[in-house]
Amino acid sequence: MPNALSRGIFNLFFGAKRKPFASLPGPQPGILGTAGDFLGASPWDVCARYGREYGGVTLIWMGPNPGLVLNDPALIAEVYESPRRMEFEKGNISEQIRPSTTDDTAFTAELRGDWVQKRALEPSAQAWAPEALADLVGPMQAAVSESVDALLKQERIDDLASVLRRLTFDAFSVAQVGEKLPDQVFEDFMLLAKAADARIQSKLPLKFVKPPKDFDATKARFYGHFVDRIREARKRQDPRAVDLMSRYVRETPGIDDQVLAHMLGGTYFGGAFSSSVTLVGAFHQLNKYPQAEARLAAEAAALVADGPLTSGKLEGAKWAEAVAYEALRILPAVRVMTRTPSKDAQLAGVTLPAGSMIMISNQHLHRDPKHWEDPDTFKPERWLDGGAARDPLGSGYFFPFGRGPRACVGADFAMAFLKTALTTIASRVKVQLDSTEPFEEGFFFGVVLPKGVTGKLVARTSQASQDVRARSA
Numbered sequence: 001m002p003n004a005l006s007r008g009i010f011n012l013f014f015g016a017k018r019k020p021f022a023s024l025p026g027p028q029p030g031i032l033g034t035a036g037d038f039l040g041a042s043p044w045d046v047c048a049r050y051g052r053e054y055g056g057v058t059l060i061w062m063g064p065n066p067g068l069v070l071n072d073p074a075l076i077a078e079v080y081e082s083p084r085r086m087e088f089e090k091g092n093i094s095e096q097i098r099p100s101t102t103d104d105t106a107f108t109a110e111l112r113g114d115w116v117q118k119r120a121l122e123p124s125a126q127a128w129a130p131e132a133l134a135d136l137v138g139p140m141q142a143a144v145s146e147s148v149d150a151l152l153k154q155e156r157i158d159d160l161a162s163v164l165r166r167l168t169f170d171a172f173s174v175a176q177v178g179e180k181l182p183d184q185v186f187e188d189f190m191l192l193a194k195a196a197d198a199r200i201q202s203k204l205p206l207k208f209v210k211p212p213k214d215f216d217a218t219k220a221r222f223y224g225h226f227v228d229r230i231r232e233a234r235k236r237q238d239p240r241a242v243d244l245m246s247r248y249v250r251e252t253p254g255i256d257d258q259v260l261a262h263m264l265g266g267t268y269f270g271g272a273f274s275s276s277v278t279l280v281g282a283f284h285q286l287n288k289y290p291q292a293e294a295r296l297a298a299e300a301a302a303l304v305a306d307g308p309l310t311s312g313k314l315e316g317a318k319w320a321e322a323v324a325y326e327a328l329r330i331l332p333a334v335r336v337m338t339r340t341p342s343k344d345a346q347l348a349g350v351t352l353p354a355g356s357m358i359m360i361s362n363q364h365l366h367r368d369p370k371h372w373e374d375p376d377t378f379k380p381e382r383w384l385d386g387g388a389a390r391d392p393l394g395s396g397y398f399f400p401f402g403r404g405p406r407a408c409v410g411a412d413f414a415m416a417f418l419k420t421a422l423t424t425i426a427s428r429v430k431v432q433l434d435s436t437e438p439f440e441e442g443f444f445f446g447v448v449l450p451k452g453v454t455g456k457l458v459a460r461t462s463q464a465s466q467d468v469r470a471r472s473a
Helices: 004-021 043-054 073-080 083-087 093-097 115-121 129-135 137-151 160-177 183-201 215-236 244-251 257-288 290-304 311-315 318-330 411-428 462-472
Strands: 057-062 065-070 088-090 336-341 345-347 350-352 357-361 429-433 440-444 447-451 455-459
Touching (some): 004 350, 043 057, 043 065, 043 357, 057 357, 065 073, 065 350, 073 083, 073 357, 083 088, 088 093, 129 311, 129 411, 137 160, 137 311, 137 411, 160 183, 160 257, 160 411, 183 215, 183 257, 183 440, 215 244, 215 257, 244 257, 257 290, 257 318, 257 411, 257 429, 290 318, 290 411, 311 411, 318 411
Antiparallel strands (some): 057 065, 088 336, 336 357, 429 455, 440 447
């Protein structure tokens, strides 16, 4: 808390600005407002602490500018889901990542602008999307298996997050364009992501944040790779190809090559980091709770015993789904989302000036003891027997992909990938980690970044699989 002198200086200069917000609780502002609370601390931890201390709405001050931290499901719904959502645009994240992404995707579009049109072009919005997703389960399983085979040759894994990031990128590539992409494409993707992350984490105005060397050439090469593949797909016109690129070209031949390339490339930014981080969290918790891990391995072994995974088999992977949900609840990859009123807006009984910061975090609500039993314990069983229906994705106390119409466009794809990856990996190996203590949490590209998670993969033998089944019975 700021000292008396700091609080006095703030009140001297900005006391009149505080009066209209007197009805709202929050920490006492100092010279920096309440921004000092966020210095050296994870923003999601600060938002969760505010939820515990001040309730559903907390008044904050970014210097002399008021803002809100929301931990109230009803207020969050008002911002995300009600007709009033058009008043609240995404925060700085759109401008921060725009140089690395493109304006052809819905991610950075404004609700009041052409977001609706751009959202309608996304693969997930097409009528054929459910059929396409079902066809991708087998190819993604094969890609994950191939990655696991390569990882088994390594004696140790020194950074599980980076290893699973590449595994996820490769599985996404098989789903997107029908095969794994060259190392150069992955390296280009990471350079663009690091450039965006530098803008997200910069304390300087964005105009002073310079892109890395060869940024423009890297961006042109990355998205150009997808343009080239789209043109090749148009020439082939393979009716048997199930990857999203080939299906989109068949179903909507008039789509512009560059627009489609930008959507395909943008998928990696939207999901590769968050999906891989979720896998890290899941396997970290499974190491802590060996009975849950044994049950996943037994289910996985049964599902692949008579052949490759299919969409029908994945529907029966109830424990894998429960593990994914619980990992998304207890260790969500994206924990802070922002909104900004495009004009002066009424919210929580006050008038927020245009441009004010609204911070929405799922950290507190995902672990609110008033809603969840044993909220800090990894219990996949809470999602069985109606649990997923009680707290569906995007509901008040469970929104790892956001809420409302502008929630993550790739949520269905992400869930299919997570269940496929969990099942495939658990059927092949045990992810044996060196520690089940909480890992250090960094921040990269708007996503939580697990640090220091190390270990190795141990291949499952036939006898080991039988032992797993026996232990989980």
